[in-house]
Amino acid sequence: MADYTLTLNGLTCGGCVKAVKQALEQLEGIESMEITQDSANISGSVSLDLLIDTIENAGFEASAD
Amino acid sequence: MADYTLTLNGLTCGGCVKAVKQALEQLEGIESMEITQDSANISGSVSLDLLIDTIENAGFEASAD
Numbered sequence: 001m002a003d004y005t006l007t008l009n010g011l012t013c014g015g016c017v018k019a020v021k022q023a024l025e026q027l028e029g030i031e032s033m034e035i036t037q038d039s040a041n042i043s044g045s046v047s048l049d050l051l052i053d054t055i056e057n058a059g060f061e062a063s064a065d
Numbered sequence: 066m067a068d069y070t071l072t073l074n075g076l077t078c079g080g081c082v083k084a085v086k087q088a089l090e091q092l093e094g095i096e097s098m099e100i101t102q103d104s105a106n107i108s109g110s111v112s113l114d115l116l117i118d119t120i121e122n123a124g125f126e127a128s129a130d
């Protein structure tokens with residue numbers, strides 16, 4: 001288990017937030033997530049690289065603080 | 066090759082449009098696409114079901130006219 005805080009870029013409305021949530025929900029091992037237009041707080045048995053790749057493949061940008 | 070016109074729902078800004086484009090760009094066989102918040106015009110060697118599934122997996126709704 002790990003807790004991640006990511007800075008998000010490119011999300012400009014609630015539809016974007018939903019798209020990021022939807023992408024992350026397809027990953028195994030996520031216990032909880034709180035996503036806003038600016039940040040993601042994610043807990044789970046998942047790697048940071050996979051989280052960032054998943055968000056970037058969904059069309060947005062993410063970086064670890 | 067086929068040409069599809071889909072009605073889109075749930076896209077509320079340019080970030081959503083970009084997210085849908087990004088999801089579709091990961092498919093093989095797409096020749097061209099024109100995506101707005103309301104519709105998608107797509108040409109390529111790809112099935113309608115795959116297009117709709119891809120858009121829905123990205124967190125949005127799509128239906129064929």
